[in-house]
Amino acid sequence: MIDGDIRDLLSKICGQTRRNYSASLREHGIHVGQDQALCQLWMEDGITQLELSERLGCEPPTVTNMIKKLEQYELVYRKRGEDDRRTSRVYLSEKGKAMQQPVEQIWREQQAKLLDGISPEERMLMRRLMKQMLENIT
DSSP states (O other): OHHHHHHHHHHHHHHHHHHHHHHHHHTTTOOTTHHHHHHHHHHSTTEEHHHHHHHHTOOHHHHHHHHHHHHHTTSEEEEEOSSOTTOEEEEEOHHHHHTHHHHHHHHHHHHHHHHTTOOHHHHHHHHHHHHHHHHHHO
16 A cells, blocks of 8 residues: 555654664764754754744753753753843853754755755655645644
């Protein structure tokens, strides 16, 4: 059944891609998901934990735990908001800023590996189909 094959292939692609990213990110001392939090901070440093949670599509307690780990790795630090002392803003440390280039390199390498042998036209079609699939399920 073709629909079952597609579901199975998507599952295998997602799982293997996650394993590949995980192995590469571990070489830099971070885990899958933490790179996405750092990415949000590379785009806008000093956002609140709630904003980070919303941008990542994660529950606030999950983001709190992630930030704690990133603090332990000395990649980020938290600071109470000056305008609202109840909020906590997350900032990149110099070490966190320095992670941008190696992490983005991992993303490029993993994507190149994933798309190897697929023509630009096929990539465009695949992108369109994947966007439609995402729209279908959200």
